[in-house]
Amino acid sequence: MEPENGVAAELSHLVPNGTVLNDGPSLEKYSHDEAQWAPFAAPLAVVLARTTQEVAAVVRYAGERGIHVVPRGAGTGLSGGANSMENSIVISLELMTAIREINSADGFAVAEAGVINDSLRQTVAAQGLWYPPDPASYKTSTIGGNAATNAGGICCVKYGVTRDYVLGLTVVLADGEIAHLGRRTAKGVTGYDLTSLMIGSEGTLGIITEVTVKLLPLSGREDRAIIGYFPSLRAAGHAIAAVKAAGIVPSALELIDSTCLRAVDNWLHLGLPENVNVMLLASVDEPGSTGELLANRLASIFLTHGGSHIEQATDPKKTEKLFLARRMAYPALERLGQILTEDICVPRSAVPDMLSRIEASAAKYDVVIANIAHAGDGNLHPQIIVPHGDVASKARAKLAFDEIVTDCRLLGGTVTGEHGVGLLKLSGAAAELGQRVIDMHQSVKNALDPNGTLNPGKAFPHTHRN
Amino acid sequence: MEPENGVAAELSHLVPNGTVLNDGPSLEKYSHDEAQWAPFAAPLAVVLARTTQEVAAVVRYAGERGIHVVPRGAGTGLSGGANSMENSIVISLELMTAIREINSADGFAVAEAGVINDSLRQTVAAQGLWYPPDPASYKTSTIGGNAATNAGGICCVKYGVTRDYVLGLTVVLADGEIAHLGRRTAKGVTGYDLTSLMIGSEGTLGIITEVTVKLLPLSGREDRAIIGYFPSLRAAGHAIAAVKAAGIVPSALELIDSTCLRAVDNWLHLGLPENVNVMLLASVDEPGSTGELLANRLASIFLTHGGSHIEQATDPKKTEKLFLARRMAYPALERLGQILTEDICVPRSAVPDMLSRIEASAAKYDVVIANIAHAGDGNLHPQIIVPHGDVASKARAKLAFDEIVTDCRLLGGTVTGEHGVGLLKLSGAAAELGQRVIDMHQSVKNALDPNGTLNPGKAFPHTHRN
Numbered sequence: 001m002e003p004e005n006g007v008a009a010e011l012s013h014l015v016p017n018g019t020v021l022n023d024g025p026s027l028e029k030y031s032h033d034e035a036q037w038a039p040f041a042a043p044l045a046v047v048l049a050r051t052t053q054e055v056a057a058v059v060r061y062a063g064e065r066g067i068h069v070v071p072r073g074a075g076t077g078l079s080g081g082a083n084s085m086e087n088s089i090v091i092s093l094e095l096m097t098a099i100r101e102i103n104s105a106d107g108f109a110v111a112e113a114g115v116i117n118d119s120l121r122q123t124v125a126a127q128g129l130w131y132p133p134d135p136a137s138y139k140t141s142t143i144g145g146n147a148a149t150n151a152g153g154i155c156c157v158k159y160g161v162t163r164d165y166v167l168g169l170t171v172v173l174a175d176g177e178i179a180h181l182g183r184r185t186a187k188g189v190t191g192y193d194l195t196s197l198m199i200g201s202e203g204t205l206g207i208i209t210e211v212t213v214k215l216l217p218l219s220g221r222e223d224r225a226i227i228g229y230f231p232s233l234r235a236a237g238h239a240i241a242a243v244k245a246a247g248i249v250p251s252a253l254e255l256i257d258s259t260c261l262r263a264v265d266n267w268l269h270l271g272l273p274e275n276v277n278v279m280l281l282a283s284v285d286e287p288g289s290t291g292e293l294l295a296n297r298l299a300s301i302f303l304t305h306g307g308s309h310i311e312q313a314t315d316p317k318k319t320e321k322l323f324l325a326r327r328m329a330y331p332a333l334e335r336l337g338q339i340l341t342e343d344i345c346v347p348r349s350a351v352p353d354m355l356s357r358i359e360a361s362a363a364k365y366d367v368v369i370a371n372i373a374h375a376g377d378g379n380l381h382p383q384i385i386v387p388h389g390d391v392a393s394k395a396r397a398k399l400a401f402d403e404i405v406t407d408c409r410l411l412g413g414t415v416t417g418e419h420g421v422g423l424l425k426l427s428g429a430a431a432e433l434g435q436r437v438i439d440m441h442q443s444v445k446n447a448l449d450p451n452g453t454l455n456p457g458k459a460f461p462h463t464h465r466n
Numbered sequence: 467m468e469p470e471n472g473v474a475a476e477l478s479h480l481v482p483n484g485t486v487l488n489d490g491p492s493l494e495k496y497s498h499d500e501a502q503w504a505p506f507a508a509p510l511a512v513v514l515a516r517t518t519q520e521v522a523a524v525v526r527y528a529g530e531r532g533i534h535v536v537p538r539g540a541g542t543g544l545s546g547g548a549n550s551m552e553n554s555i556v557i558s559l560e561l562m563t564a565i566r567e568i569n570s571a572d573g574f575a576v577a578e579a580g581v582i583n584d585s586l587r588q589t590v591a592a593q594g595l596w597y598p599p600d601p602a603s604y605k606t607s608t609i610g611g612n613a614a615t616n617a618g619g620i621c622c623v624k625y626g627v628t629r630d631y632v633l634g635l636t637v638v639l640a641d642g643e644i645a646h647l648g649r650r651t652a653k654g655v656t657g658y659d660l661t662s663l664m665i666g667s668e669g670t671l672g673i674i675t676e677v678t679v680k681l682l683p684l685s686g687r688e689d690r691a692i693i694g695y696f697p698s699l700r701a702a703g704h705a706i707a708a709v710k711a712a713g714i715v716p717s718a719l720e721l722i723d724s725t726c727l728r729a730v731d732n733w734l735h736l737g738l739p740e741n742v743n744v745m746l747l748a749s750v751d752e753p754g755s756t757g758e759l760l761a762n763r764l765a766s767i768f769l770t771h772g773g774s775h776i777e778q779a780t781d782p783k784k785t786e787k788l789f790l791a792r793r794m795a796y797p798a799l800e801r802l803g804q805i806l807t808e809d810i811c812v813p814r815s816a817v818p819d820m821l822s823r824i825e826a827s828a829a830k831y832d833v834v835i836a837n838i839a840h841a842g843d844g845n846l847h848p849q850i851i852v853p854h855g856d857v858a859s860k861a862r863a864k865l866a867f868d869e870i871v872t873d874c875r876l877l878g879g880t881v882t883g884e885h886g887v888g889l890l891k892l893s894g895a896a897a898e899l900g901q902r903v904i905d906m907h908q909s910v911k912n913a914l915d916p917n918g919t920l921n922p923g924k925a926f927p928h929t930h931r932n
Contacts (some may be wrong), residue, residue: 105707105815127797128713150655157580161653163662164630179902185811186843187627188880189616189666189896191926192907196629196662217713241571247594247683283699308598345651377652378572390873409688414654421656436645440914441658447913449904460657 007067007089008045014057018095019048030072030092031084037340038423039400040079042092043070043090050095052170052209053180058138059207060176062089063453070455071203073145078341079147079422081458093144096209099123107215108167108184109438113144113208117151121303129215135418144208150200150416154180156204158251160286161418163199164376170210171198174449184212197444202420202459205448218387218404221285223251224295225319226306228257229276233359235259235370237352239305240375243282244348246301252283253376254326258384260370261292261333264325272325280375281326301354323406331371333383336368337390340397342382343425344408345417355409358382365400367393379417380408402427421459430461467780473533473555474511481524484561485514496538496558497550497598497601502545503806504889509536509556510559516561518636518644518675526642528555529919536921537669537894539579539611542603545806545888547615547924562675565589573681574633578672579610583617586679592801595681601884602796610674615690616666618884624717624751625682625844627884629665633841636676637664640915650678663910668886668925671914679774686749689717690761694773695742699723699825699837702744702857703818705771706841707749712767712816714760718749719842726836730791738791744842746773747792749785756777795838799849802834803856806849806863809891810874811883819842823873824848831866835857845883846874868893887925894929 008022021030021132028050032040044067049055055071062069068088075082075092085089096112099120103109104127111120117138121131134153137143141151147169152161168182182188182195196365198206230236236255243253256279265272272279282301299310313319346354355371358380360371374378383403384397405415405428415421415428431436441460445452456462487496488511498506510533515521528535534554541548550556560579560928565586569575570593577586583604587597600619601607607617613635618627634648646652648661662670679842681723696702702721709719722745732736738745746768750760765776779785799805812820820836824846828835850863851873871881871894881887881894896904907926911918922928 009679045910081722103813103815105710106813107710150659152653152655156653160630162628164661172563173902173906177902179906180900181903183880184844184878185546185809185813185883186881187618187811187840187845187883188624189618189882189884190880190898192667192671192910193616193629193665193905194903194910195658196659197910201658217715219713220715243570244573248684249683249686285758286752288756289758290752290754292768314733324890345653346650347572348568349569374653379653398475412931413651414649414656416655417651417653418655425656434646434654436639436643437647437657437660440639440645440660443913444658444663445911447909 009027010061011045011047013055014061015049016186018054022047024054030090033075033077033080033082035078035080035083035422035424038083040083041086043084043088046090046092047108048092048095052172055172055207055209056176056178056288058089058091059172059174059453063174063176069453071207074140076141077145077149078343078419079416079424081420081422083423085175085457091207093142093209097145102127103451104129106211109215110210110212111143112210112229113142115143116148117141117143124215125152126220128218130218131165131213131226132213133162133165138374143211147199147208147211148201148203152379154374155253156253156254157374158249160284163196164197166195166211167196167212167214168212169198169208171206171208173206174451174453182212197446200420202422203455204445204459205454207454220287222287222314223283223285223319224289224291226281226282226298226302227314227322228302229273230278230280230306233355235306237355239302239307241349241358242301242305246297248297249290250282250298250376251285252281252392254281255371255373255375256281256326256329258331259373259415260333260372261325263327263370267318267332267335268328270325273442279325281323295389327389335369337385337387340384340386340401342384342401342404343416343419344404344413345377346408346411346413348378348414350411351375353382354408354411358404359411361400361403365396367397367400369400377387377417423458425462433460476527477511477513477524477555478596479754479770481513481515481520483516484520487512493826493912496556499543499546499548501544501546501549501815501888501890503611504549505514505739506549507552509554511552512556512558513559514561518638521557521638521673521675521849522642522644524555525638525640525919529640529642529917534922535919537673539608540606542607543611543888544809544885545882545890547886547888551891551923557673559608559675567814570595572650574678575681576676576678577609577832578676583607583609583612583928590681591684594684596684597679597681599628599631609677612922613665613674613677614669615886616766618845620718620720620840623719623840624651624715629662631680632661632665632677633660633680634678634788635674637672639672640917640919648678656662666886668888669921670911670925671920673920675756675830686753687755688753689749689785689859690757690781691765691788692748692761692768694746694768694776695739696772698742698743699821701772701928702746703821705768705773706817707815708767708771711743712763714865715765716748716842717751718747720747721837722747722792722795723837725834726795726799726838729802729836730794733798733801734794735891736791744775745791755837799851800838803851803853806850806852806868808850808870808871809882809885810879811843812874812877812879816877816879817841820846821872824870827866827869831862833863833866835866843883857898889924893928899926
């Protein structure tokens, strides 16, 4: 029996209700998230856990044997945070899909880590409640993964990110013990905010198995979409700044550039206007005449800043149609080649400059870069597209990626707005954090995971081990 | 020369621009915050620092000599987080009052720790920007103290707490090094959320010297106040639950009980109605007809649940008058005796039950307990009033205090909603957190302050030192 099989067999005893996989295709499937550009290696085994206790048993087992544990939700991450490595067990939370409680009186829900974001969203909506965070992956990503990466999304510009909605967590710690962090109340300041510390830590400090989230009332909002097309990235950038200057907080403010528009139109034949360069897509959700007024003001700002083909929609079907180009941009680009997805966030006022720099990087390194952006947040997702099999182009893409990260820092930005450091942003994070703050990370990591069991090497640059 | 004088003299060399105090009245003045119920001792000296570098120099000096450092803003804390102890230097940040940057394009400001909340608020308002967090102490408390305690306030029910507005921090660490945490962008997930970890840690992990806060547009809101009087705490509790059930998120929802109302009226002769037991005070800030509609719905909910003398106001002067009883409640109660201020937070639906239990504790221990509450958040501030010099009553007050904390836990609450653990809530926090989570706190504390220099014994129950 190979050592791997030995591990799998032992794990099967530990997780009688879970599933242990160690066949080749499974090991391959679970060896990485959507960041294939980052390094990965096949795990020793994959455990599909069904309970917090099973996760705890596996972590304890791994810790005792010096094996690493790589936790994973749906594997939709884009930074390699769930990429497996040598001598690792992957623990997938995907089977832990119970929504354990929905409390409408107090406005919270308790969900196991494997609950799909959209499933939670729909289930609570049936009770008149709303879970705002809406990462692009909301139809497939899990609430545990959303918490572990502090996922963002389109509505962040008004409603904030995953961390803003997590009240409490159940976490399996590095020693296999189970901790309950946080609270169920609207407010609370008892002790350190270990809940926030866990959120976005990519499973390096503990494995999130259950999440208590704050919910808002579903009622009282009316969505209105406003779109417009602009002749240049710069013109769109000025329109975005003008929205901000007008004191309007839209519930979405997205940018899609001509490469994306053409890719979507060539694929789906939506009849998008020709001779336009950029689309801005906004929404407001204030009800009644307030929302109408805001939508009209947005449309007027778009017009003043060179916008054309401006449309508004309140009907959900028409709104969905206006947003279709945004939703289909990524799959449309994927048809053009392999994509290296960037995720930078600059101060909003630096968006036009940053977009110009991205254009310059594309020209300099002779790669196609399409732009999708949560423009209202300054959170840009340049998509570097490499023809399949073009090794030279792939190498140039990586250089462009690094230059964009460096430029974002020069403009006062952060190297990852919502995807996380994972493995792809380690060098950018090192430059951003500086040695003293990296040392603080390492101290906290050593304190909570002294043997380095949990997802080592992810989330922050490890320059040394004490 | 006494050792104290030696310390003061040495400190004077370290902080040429700051002020070092070691006269008796100053040592007394700086020996505690507003939690005189908690233990305190005179410090060796008080440093009024003027720069981050001076704070760093003092921390390094203290660390080398095994002296503790107790950081302090305006000393308005209510849990003893800034109470001095033996062998300590108090570092006050009150002279660090520069607002270093206001960036309206990107919606943030950078303020030194000693800037008064209201000063920041007014300065950014002049540029059309709004800093929401509004603790009751906003006219006197500092932004650094607000961050160190994660201060709440009235608008939290809609707009969240201090942590929700802090983007970044400059912090002096236990070794006297200076770290810059966080970012200036709207979003960011680079590394662990050490900013959130520092916020609410009461200076036990680092001393906050500068705060970067997110600002919202000031425009687009119109305040409308709605007040009503209720025959009982229970009736008011049901009105609060009905507001929540209606899906309305008010910008304030406060409760003031009859003890407070009578104390205010006896003092200021406002002509508050007789024969009423509780006042609810709500506001909404949606503009135009939306706000009008919401205000009318709130008034209607109040009426349905037994409310009387219902009034609305949009005029700022009239609004201020309606809120006067709320603002003057605490000073009015102070005229009646020494106050032990509670701060618990229960799930909103448990507010009526919790208020009943508070009434029962008042009866059981024969003490007067008045209630001021951020009722919409479930955050209650029972005020236990003890006649000056009544030692027996003071002892009973402490028993009532502890019983209220225990009851709040039984109802699923947290022992401190917004004031912090400090020294007053250590035993409650121990019960709430449990040993494993306390151990996590201790590990993090040991990691970031291995010698225990910074404000030891505060913020979480220290059961051991590794």
